[in-house]
Amino acid sequence: MHISNKCSIAVHCLIFINEYGEENKVTSELLSLSTGCNPVTIRNIISAMKKDGIIDVKFGTGGATLAVPMQDISLYRICEAVDPKAIDKMISVHSSPSPFCPVGRNIGDVLDRTYDTLKENLISSMKSITMEKIVNDYHTILEHDK
Template sequence: MHISNKCSIAVHCLIFIYEYGDEKKVTSELLSLSTGCNPVTIRNIVSAMKKDGIIDVKFGTGGATLAIPIQDISLYRICAAVDPKAVDKMISIHSAPSPFCPVGRNIRGVLNRTYDTLKEDVIVSMKSITMEKIVHDYHVILKSGGKMT
């Protein structure tokens, strides 16, 4: 299982906006340099977070700022904003089981209930992790020279 790259890029952008948004105009070009991603990818992610109300973006010269406090931004909200199918992609059943095999014919029915429970648990967990905790972890790692203590 893994969380979509869009989600990690969005978290990266939010940390950057939180840390530097008061002193710098945070543009897609600046976020592109920080994340190592194409500016178009950044603009799409920023646009999705703006649409969800997580950030504000000034028109014209640009500049992103947080629209809500970091303690109100959950990892689930971020991922749902930038990749609405993130949890489904994370926990999914292979796409082409054989209809000629008894296991292949029935695997979806076998796993659906279990995977639905797992998805619910993942969502609850992701909702409990906020940008406040993520920024705290960033500061811990920053102070320790790059190692989580």
């Protein structure tokens, strides 16, 4: 299991915007340099977060800023904004079990029960983790680097 790369890139961008957005114009090119991702990928992620109301982007000159406080941005909200199918991709049943085998014929129904519980627990955990906590973790790691 892994969280979508789009989600981790979005978290990276939000930390960067939080840390540098007050003094600097944060553009997709600047975020591209920090993340190591193509600027088009960054623009798509920024666009998704803007559409969700997580960030604001100035028209014309550009520059991303936070639209809501960090404590109001959960990891789940970020992932839903940038990759709405992330949870389903993370926890899913294989697509081609044999309909001629009793196990293959029923594995979807069997695993759906367990996987629904897993998804609910994962979503609950992701909702409890905010960008405020992630930024605090970032600052703690920065302090240890000194």
